[in-house]
Amino acid sequence: MLIFNTLTGREEEFQPLQSGRVRMYTCGPTVYNFAHIGNLRTFVSQDLLRRWLLYRGYQLTHVMNVTDVDDKTIANACERGVSLEEYTAGYAQAFFEDCRRLRLQQPERVAYATRHIPEMVELVEKLLEKNLAYRQDGSIYYRISAFPKYGRLSHLDPDQLQIGHSVEADEYSKDNPRDFVLWKAPKEGEPSWETRVGRGRPGWHLECSAMSMKYLGDSFDIHGGGVDLIFPHHENEIAQSEGVTGAPFVKYWFHTEHLVVDGEKMSKSKGNFYTLRDLLDKGFDPLAIRYLLLSTHYRKPLNFTLEGILQAAAALRSLNNFLLLVRTCRDAAAGNPRIGEILQQALARFESAMDDNLNISGALGAVFDARYDLNALAESQGLFAGDRERILTTFGKFNALLDSLDLEGEDTTDAQVRELIQARSDARRNRDFKRADEIRGQLLQRGVILEDTRDGVRWKRIG
RNA sequence: GGCGCCGUACCCAAGUGGUAAGGGAGAGGUCUGCAAAACCUUUAUGCAUCGGUUCGAAUCCGAUCGGCGCCUCCA
CATH class of the missing domain: 1.10.730.10 (Isoleucyl-tRNA Synthetase; Domain 1)
Incomplete structure (x- = not known):
């Protein structure tokens, strides 16, 4: 089986690290709102991948994260005046309902960021030990310049990256504006954890490194997400994980293209934003x-x-x-x-x-x-x-x-429906079409459609 | 400026060197008491444009036009 690998930019023969076994991690939702149709496209494509791996007989361990702490979840919970836990629990539940409706298979494990703070802290400690991270004003940052492979996944040259408009070089007191935050200093009114690296909360990228390696090991087979995550999220994950372990983090990177709506980027202001x-x-x-x-x-x-x-x-x-x-x-x-x-x-x-x-x-x-x-x-x-x-x-x-085909057929034990169909057939045989049409109407009201064929009457329920 | 995806019929969409899969919609037909459904037939001398390579190009090369995305927390 061939699979496209973002890391190499080519389709490659899929060869898992351990024969017959596939370990896969996918970036799941940030539960600050209902998932939109673009989010769901990515999850559907991951579902297709996992189903194909299972079809091909691999023993699959698929882990998906749920980001239940970040700037948006905190801001929205605060705005609504409820705790972060309460706020995110509702949207996490809604997300899994959506997944069920779309027949997305449940990953073998779903991992929540807030339940893995110790694992994240451990990574930060190791990065500090290796001098890949530094403290600045109560926060802890990753020192990109100390990780030569930075940019390999996204094929970006760190020296050529433009600094975005939103980030003024002097807004953060980082050594290098491109350094990213591992651990955020506590802020008044925001949730924070007392840990060995100090009080604060995790940066977004950290959870995926910590949780994927906890459940799948230092090196695993597939890591997936939307194309927008290639940079910086996945690039940063590699820096974090390989910085600590020295081992190749992920063998195949699987990225899903975005969707557009009516040819335009989906946005709330355009009115083409769908959940x-x-x-x-x-x-x-x-x-x-x-x-x-x-x-x-x-x-x-x-x-x-x-x-x-x-x-x-x-x-x-x-x-x-x-x-x-x-x-x-x-x-x-x-x-x-x-x-x-x-x-x-x-x-x-x-x-x-x-x-x-x-x-x-x-x-x-x-x-x-x-x-x-x-x-x-x-x-x-x-x-x-x-x-x-x-x-x-x-x-x-x-x-x-x-996972959308009717292989089993309808419930043929519905005695009432069967009786009505029989009664209509009798009426038709007696050329009592008025009566037959009447019964057809009754069945339609019950959601049953009839088809008269050469081989007899077929019926089905309205979808 | 750098990195990436893309342009195939009315709509969606495969095909990456051998003469345009498939789905939807439309049109015609079969079946039928009627209707609906179903089924069948049909719909690109053409693959954004212009050059080039080749016996042969949607596919390879070059240029141009156009759409979309990423470049510090967006799937």
Whole structure:
């Protein structure tokens, strides 16, 4: 399997440090607000990666952090007049609700920054010992000039970095304006911890170094996040971790491109800023949103539109309608050897596309082509029991990534629905169409749609 | 100024040297008591533009135009 590595700027053959086992860390949310659709795109792409690793049989340990202490969480909690814990707990819970709605698999471990203060302090102590960090006005900073590899991930030359407008060189009393803070001096009215390096609170970058190494070791396989984190966040993590251990921190860096909305950068002032909740309130299907976020390659900018959600919903519907056909079309007398061929080819195409740096569009092309070929056979010849099983098994494999397909079928034990459908069929047979339409209306109110086909009545629930 | 992503049909989107996957929408059709759904057919002599290399280029090289991002706490 090939995977693009930001560190080398190339696609590389994926070879975990320990054979058969993958250790992965991804930067999770800062819980100062509801996650927006751009945040969620990144998490969906990480979900696709973890699902593909599992598909390929790796034993996976995936750790995701939750940043529950930083400038924004503190400021917002303060503004609302609640404690930091109370404030962040609500948004953390909301985040995991969003993840469930989008069918994101839970990482093996979720790590909260505020529960790992001792581990962070330990790192700071070691960096001080090695003279990679220094104290200044109660804060502790990382001395970038002492870490020659600084800039290797982002391919930036530290000497050529422009100092941003927001940071006046003399605003901080740092040796070098590019040095970043490891430990912040306490401020009146802000949460702080009494620790061996003094009272204060951690800088943002520190948690990811501390928690990833605690759970995954000094060196691990994959570290992911949005492209905006390449610099400075991930660059700083490398400086912190490798500064302490001297060992290579991460083998493969996995970064997801941003999404834009209607071709423009998402921003609250433009009115094109969406959270998942906003979209669900408008009546959009969370699985269609999952499909939309999933179906563009993770290293390409994704243009998110409401129209796109509807297109995704239609694509998903057509796959599920196909599966309905597979389950309900008339029985063939014998198995069709063509079906095995079609499935085998489709699966091979699907897998080789995914192995090629998670080429999900190519993989989906294989899925839809299989649907097309199989539809023609099922419509014209019906399906043998063994054919049905094989089709559902293969689509079950596709669904290991999509997690949006109806493989099981509807609840056929709903006696009332069954009775109504039967009653309508009887009415139709007696050419009592008024009665039949009446029953169809009743079923529709229960959320059941009927399809009259040559092979009998099919029904499904409205999504 | 430095670093990076991108430009393929009405919309979304694969394809990185061998003659344009797939999805949506539109149009036509099949089925049907009707409707809906489903299914089938169809839709780029063309891949931002201009040069070049090649038997052959969306793919490689050069230039140009355009969109987006990062360059100290933003996924």
